[in-house]
Amino acid sequence: MKYQYFLSAFAIAFAAVGSASAQTMSHHHDDHADNSIGQPGMAAKADRTIKVDMNDNMRFTPDDIQVKAGDTIKFIVTNNGKIRHEMIFGSDAQLKTHYAAMLKNPEMEHADDNQITLDPGKSGELVWQFSQAGTVNFACLQPGHYDAGMKGSVTVAANGKTHKH
Numbered sequence: 001m002k003y004q005y006f007l008s009a010f011a012i013a014f015a016a017v018g019s020a021s022a023q024t025m026s027h028h029h030d031d032h033a034d035n036s037i038g039q040p041g042m043a044a045k046a047d048r049t050i051k052v053d054m055n056d057n058m059r060f061t062p063d064d065i066q067v068k069a070g071d072t073i074k075f076i077v078t079n080n081g082k083i084r085h086e087m088i089f090g091s092d093a094q095l096k097t098h099y100a101a102m103l104k105n106p107e108m109e110h111a112d113d114n115q116i117t118l119d120p121g122k123s124g125e126l127v128w129q130f131s132q133a134g135t136v137n138f139a140c141l142q143p144g145h146y147d148a149g150m151k152g153s154v155t156v157a158a159n160g161k162t163h164k165h
């Protein structure tokens with residue numbers, strides 16, 4: 001018996017899916033280097049732990065936080081929504097500038113030590129030391145969220161005694 005083998009050659013075209021990777025731009029903020037909003041803290045030295053909930057109602061709970069100058073706060077942030085949210089500390093001006101940049105480039109990768117970005121259902125920690133009396137703002141800068149009122153503030157009270165860590 002004679003067997004014939006037919007070999008079919010299939011030309012497989014691999015369509016190069018144009019770099020679907022979103023334009024990734026990172027940016028760094030030296031604008032909080034002046035220490036006015038505080039600085040990254042160490043979890044081991046946290047004076048208090050504050051749980052913050054983020055939700056698709058575009059609100060932080062709580063959105064009004066009281067601390068004392070010098071306090072290191074461990075924020076345990078949870079995204080209980082179905083879309084991405086983030087908590088970013090800054091002055092009002094810093095947040096507005098940053099938000100404008102986010103609107104121009106929504107896929108902008110932004111990561112810094114003054115912020116935490118969380119996918120739905122995720123939790124994370126952000127440890128921050130508040131150094132000066134005054135107000136430190138925070139907001140979610142995902143496009144549309146800031147406009148919808150996803151913001152809050154930390155009131156930093158003067159601390160009479162010298163605070164040493």
Ligand SMILES: [Cu+2]
Pocket residue numbers: 058084085086140141142145150
């Ligand atoms: Cu948000």
